[in-house]
Every structure is written in C-alpha cells, then in structure tokens.
Amino acid sequence: MRALIKESPQPGIAYRDVPDPELKPGHVIVRVKSCGISGSEIARYRWTDAYHAGGAKDMSRQLPRIMGHEFSGTIAAVGPGVDNRSTGDLVVIQSVIGCGGCESCDAGLPNHCTNRVTIGVNADGGFAEYCAVPASNVYAVPAGVALENAALLQPFAIAAYSLEIGGIRPGERIGVWGVGAIGVSLIQQAIIGGATVEFAVGRDHGRLDAVRQLGVRHTISANDGDPSRRLVELFGGQKLDAIFEVSGHTPAINSALSLLKRRGRAILIGNLQEPFKADLLPAIMDQLSILTVRTYSLAAWRRALSLLPRVQNQPGTLPVERVPLAEGVAAFQRAASGEGIKFVLEP
Numbered sequence: 059m060r061a062l063i064k065e066s067p068q069p070g071i072a073y074r075d076v077p078d079p080e081l082k083p084g085h086v087i088v089r090v091k092s093c094g095i096s097g098s099e100i101a102r103y104r105w106t107d108a109y110h111a112g113g114a115k116d117m118s119r120q121l122p123r124i125m126g127h128e129f130s131g132t133i134a135a136v137g138p139g140v141d142n143r144s145t146g147d148l149v150v151i152q153s154v155i156g157c158g159g160c161e162s163c164d165a166g167l168p169n170h171c172t173n174r175v176t177i178g179v180n181a182d183g184g185f186a187e188y189c190a191v192p193a194s195n196v197y198a199v200p201a202g203v204a205l206e207n208a209a210l211l212q213p214f215a216i217a218a219y220s221l222e223i224g225g226i227r228p229g230e231r232i233g234v235w236g237v238g239a240i241g242v243s244l245i246q247q248a249i250i251g252g253a254t255v256e257f258a259v260g261r262d263h264g265r266l267d268a269v270r271q272l273g274v275r276h277t278i279s280a281n282d283g284d285p286s287r288r289l290v291e292l293f294g295g296q297k298l299d300a301i302f303e304v305s306g307h308t309p310a311i312n313s314a315l316s317l318l319k320r321r322g323r324a325i326l327i328g329n330l331q332e333p334f335k336a337d338l339l340p341a342i343m344d345q346l347s348i349l350t351v352r353t354y355s356l357a358a359w360r361r362a363l364s365l366l367p368r369v370q371n372q373p374g375t376l377p378v379e380r381v382p383l384a385e386g387v388a389a390f391q392r393a394a395s396g397e398g399i400k401f402v403l404e405p
C-alpha cells in the first residue's frame with residue numbers, strides 16, 4: 059500500500075510504498091477514509107532543532123513511522139479475539155493507547171499513562187490506505203454523521219476535555235486565544251453549554267469570520283498589532299471568568315492573567331513556543347487558577363462523539379480542504395507555510 063512516512067529525525071515527510079499492516083489478535087484493520095493533519099503533525103513535519111530537543115525524543119528512536127492520528131474509516135478485517143466489531147463497520151479511531159493496568163488507565167485517563175502509545179507517533183497511523191489498531195480504540199460513527207466529518211473528532215474531544223478541566227458553567231464569560239481546530243471546537247461547545255464567548259484571537263480572517271458566525275462577540279486579529287492592548291480596552295473594566303490559551307503564544311498567558319476576575323481560570327492547551335515568565339503575585343492575590351490540558355479523557359472522547367451529530371453542519375465549522383493522500387507532501391508544505399485551513403488527506 060501507499061503511505062506518508064516520517065523517515066528520519068529531520069524536516070520533511072515522504073510518500074512511499076510500504077507493506078500492508080499485519081492483523082494481530084485483538085486488533086482490526088481499518089481502510090482509511092479521511093485523516094486530518096493536526097498542529098502536532100505540522101511540528102513533526104517541520105522537525106525544528108527545538109522540536110528535536112523537546113518532545114520528539116521517543117519518536118526519533120522509532121522511525122520510520124507512518125504518521126496520522128485523526129482518522130476514520132471502514133473496518134476491513136477483524137482479528138482473533140474481537141467479537142464486538144464486523145467488517146464494514148464505520149468507525150473513528152481514538153489514537154491514545156494506554157497500558158490498561160496503571161493508575162491513570164484505571165481512572166479512564168490513558169492520556170496520562172506512563173507507557174502511553176499514540177497511533178501515528180509510536181505506532182503506525184492513518185496517512186495510509188490501511189491501518190491496524192486495537193479493537194478497543196475504534197468507536198462506531200454516530201448515525202447521521204459523515205465518515206469524513208468523524209475524522210475531525212480528535213480536536214473536538216480535546217476541546218470537550220478542556221472545558222471540563224476549566225469547569226465552565228452556563229452563563230460564564232470566557233475568551234479563547236487561537237482559532238485552530240481545537241479553538242473553534244472549544245467555542246462551539248462552550249456556546250452549546252451556555253457560556254458566552256466574549257472574544258477570540260486569531261491570525262486567519264476566514265476562521266475569525268467563522269467563529270463570529272458561531273456567536274463570538276469580539277474577534278481580534280493577531281496580525282494588527284498586539285491583541286492584548288485591544289483586550290484591555292474591551293475587558294479591563296469587566297473581567298472574565300476563564301480564558302483558554304490554544305495558540306502556543308506565551309504572551310497570551312500574561313494577557314489572560316490580567317483579564318481574569320478573582321478566582322478566574324486560565325486554561326493552557328497550546329504547546330508553548332517559549333518559556334513563560336511572569337510576576338505571579340497579582341495572580342496569587344486574586345487566587346487565579348492556571349490549569350493545563352493534555353489530550354483528553356475517555357469520558358471526554360465519548361462526550362464529544364455524542365455531540366458530533368449536533369455540530370457537524372453548524373455554520374462556522376472549520377474550513378476543511380480534502381486532498382488525495384498522494385498529494386499529501388504538498389498539503390504538508392502548504393500547512394507548514396501557515397495556510398489557515400485544515401487539511402484532510404484521503405487515500
């Protein structure tokens with residue numbers, strides 16, 4: 059079969075012939091329909107020195123690897139010992155595999171398993187015609203949801219988990235820095251949950267227009283000077299309950315801390331591009347909470363799956379460009395150059 063492969067710990071990705079995946083007990087083989095390119099994959103494509111020194115050490119030792127972790131498809135084969143899945147089932151893949159036996163896995167948090175395996179990072183992923191995955195990592199696509207839309211569940215689940223960690227309640231006023239897939243998903247679910255999204259900061263005008271249609275009160279372009287000044291003008295006198303940082307832009311945290319009311323919450327999701335420095339005494343005086351999020355719990359994944367039929371056709375849903383897998387290398391180049399669109403590859 060053909061697949062997109064990270065071959066070596068340096069920039070780039072390659073489209074190659076590879077052996078078909080092997081069907082093992084407890085696994086299924088999925089014929090991939092759609093696989094999204096995520097922000098973390100763009101970082102793996104770029105493979106900067108900082109990335110190599112930081113989060114990439116495990117993956118460096120395991121290359122070559124078929125990338126891709128946001129995908130959906132049809133079950134093509136069922137391995138021995140799997141009795142709850144059949145060929146032809148339409149499924150979406152939950153990409154985090156826990157050991158199943160540690161404290162985090164017992165708590166439904168394979169995202170924090172110390173032996174965590176991520177499909178597309180530490181196991182071959184979905185930028186391929188076929189992918190072998192544990193049967194326990196495939197979930198039936200809800201009735202009425204298109205298979206290609208189900209592939210976008212991963213950022214939606216991270217957003218569901220982030221809102222839970224942030225403890226967002228109906229009637230609260232929140233803000234969001236970053237309007238990528240996770241930021242847009244956060245905004246959709248916060249509004250469904252009865253919160254008011256007072257602002258969103260982003261670089262891409264198409265995405266800012268999209269979130270305005272969803273009901274965001276103020277959209278602020280990060281291209282027109284420092285957004286934090288505009289935010290102080292808007293909210294300095296009437297502070298907010300919670301602010302989500304999804305952009306990875308470290309100064310956004312300082313801005314968030316200055317805009318939160320007493321006992322407000324800053325929720326950090328984006329991979330920060332540089333170290334964070336601040337005088338935290340004012341935050342202590344106001345008893346602010348700084349919370350962090352990694353991936354999602356299984357409960358948040360299931361909750362997001364159940365919400366999918368309600369949002370998939372909502373105006374403002376992230377603009378997506380579907381590209382044949384054979385043109386995946388060019389799509390990665392475009393994504394890495396900062397084009398403000400979500401690319402989904404289709405074998």
Ligand SMILES: [Zn+2]
Nearest residue numbers: 157160163171
């Ligand atoms: Zn575990």
